[in-house]
Amino acid sequence: MQSEVAPDFHRWISEELFDHVPLAICVVDQQFRIVEANDRFAELYGEWRGRFCYDVYKGRNEKCARCGAAKTFRDGKTRQREEQGVDRQGNATDYVVNIVPVVRDNGEVPYVIEMSRNIAELKTLQRQKLEAERLAAVGQTVAGLAHGIKNLIMGLEGGMYVVNSGLRSGNEERLLQGWKMLEEDIGRISSFVKEFLEFAKGRQPRVQTIQPNDMARKVVASFRERAARAGVELRLDLQELGEASMDEEGLHACLTNLVLNAIDACVMSTNETHHVVLSTRERDGVLTFEVSDNGCGMDYDIKQRVFTNFFSTKASGKGTGLGLLTTRKIVQEHGGKVSFESAEGEGSVFRLEFPRDSLPRPQREETAA
Numbered sequence: 107m108q109s110e111v112a113p114d115f116h117r118w119i120s121e122e123l124f125d126h127v128p129l130a131i132c133v134v135d136q137q138f139r140i141v142e143a144n145d146r147f148a149e150l151y152g153e154w155r156g157r158f159c160y161d162v163y164k165g166r167n168e169k170c171a172r173c174g175a176a177k178t179f180r181d182g183k184t185r186q187r188e189e190q191g192v193d194r195q196g197n198a199t200d201y202v203v204n205i206v207p208v209v210r211d212n213g214e215v216p217y218v219i220e221m222s223r224n225i226a227e228l229k230t231l232q233r234q235k236l237e238a239e240r241l242a243a244v245g246q247t248v249a250g251l252a253h254g255i256k257n258l259i260m261g262l263e264g265g266m267y268v269v270n271s272g273l274r275s276g277n278e279e280r281l282l283q284g285w286k287m288l289e290e291d292i293g294r295i296s297s298f299v300k301e302f303l304e305f306a307k308g309r310q311p312r313v314q315t316i317q318p319n320d321m322a323r324k325v326v327a328s329f330r331e332r333a334a335r336a337g338v339e340l341r342l343d344l345q346e347l348g349e350a351s352m353d354e355e356g357l358h359a360c361l362t363n364l365v366l367n368a369i370d371a372c373v374m375s376t377n378e379t380h381h382v383v384l385s386t387r388e389r390d391g392v393l394t395f396e397v398s399d400n401g402c403g404m405d406y407d408i409k410q411r412v413f414t415n416f417f418s419t420k421a422s423g424k425g426t427g428l429g430l431l432t433t434r435k436i437v438q439e440h441g442g443k444v445s446f447e448s449a450e451g452e453g454s455v456f457r458l459e460f461p462r463d464s465l466p467r468p469q470r471e472e473t474a475a
């Protein structure tokens with residue numbers, strides 16, 4: 107039975123398969139002239155008889171610079187290449203070609219067989235995927251920008267409040283204090299936007315020698331009025347800290363995020379009185395910042411998700427859910443870590459720990475090195 111089928115099958119392979127495989131196949135001689143091709147090849151590239159492979163595949167009038175067939179003629183090896191060409195309608199095509207030598211007993215390679223598969227669709231999908239990824243990154247970047255500006259605007263509101271109350275009471279000292287807060291925050295918005303643009307191009311933290319307690323004082327000064335209006339007492343509890351090399355604006359963004367979250371948590375809680383405390387300390391070479399509140403706290407489910415992109419329990423337009431994620435990124439860039447404890451209905455503590463050994467070196471030192 108088998109012996110009857112086998113001859114047919116072999117005839118089909120030798121006479122039909124060549125034209126039925128879903129690959130464009132051609133045979134090229136040592137002068138790069140196409141001497142044989144299958145139907146699929148003719149369909150894709152049109153008339154091939156008497157023409158050179160570089161002309162048929164690419165519409166060129168001379169050999170390609172990196173010719174795979176020439177290499178296979180030389181070394182007798184099979185190779186696979188990704189190429190771009192033009193089809194019979196003149197459209198650009200992307201294809202993968204496998205080049206296989208026909209080797210004579212004496213080792214001579216009179217022909218190479220080229221089998222190509224069109225990958226234009228795959229390429230289009232790849233390009234679409236890249237574009238989608240780029241747009242997703244742009245979206246996250248824009249959300250990050252909006253988030254940072256939103257927090258800074260809240261700082262501006264604090265300054266405005268102090269200016270207004272200074273104007274109302276004719277208290278020049280208070281007026282100046284509020285104006286200074288406004289100036290600082292406007293400067294911060296301006297440098298934030300500039301830095302954000304740099305970030306879009308791949309921003310590096312700007313590390314300088316700073317006094318971390320100064321930053322803690324500034325953040326509390328910016329938000330004290332806002333907290334008070336929400337019925338929250340915002341306090342500082344600072345221990346003596348030495349200078350440290352940190353990204354000042356980065357640290358400002360982290361503390362701002364934590365303080366605002368703590369105030370929001372207080373607003374959402376039913377406790378009678380509310381307080382938020384920003385404390386700093388240094389022990390065994392580790393700088394620690396803590397923001398504690400007696401706000402609403404978090405249940406198990408929320409605790410699992412706080413560091414997730416765009417996770418927020420706040421009303422839409424109030425929270426973007428990027429604050430803690432951004433905070434963690436900045437802290438990690440300083441070789442530090444973020445941790446928290448929280449009990450539902452009782453409050454939370456967020457902690458930033460920076461081992462001095464892991465802090466980045468100030469930029470000026472690096473350029474000098």
Ligand SMILES: Nc1ncnc2c1ncn2[C@@H]1O[C@H](COP(=O)(O)OP(=O)(O)OP(=O)(O)O)[C@@H](O)[C@H]1O
Nearest residue numbers: 367368371403418419420425426427428429430454
């Ligand atoms: N101190 C806190 N007490 C209770 N819940 C908190 C506290 N800090 C964060 N959370 C929870 O974690 C979520 C994520 O916080 P995150 O700062 O990342 O985003 P967000 O504050 O909602 O929005 P934004 O992007 O404006 O900061 C909050 O929505 C809130 O549910």
Ligand SMILES: [Mg+2]
Nearest residue numbers: 363367429430
């Ligand atoms: Mg937040």
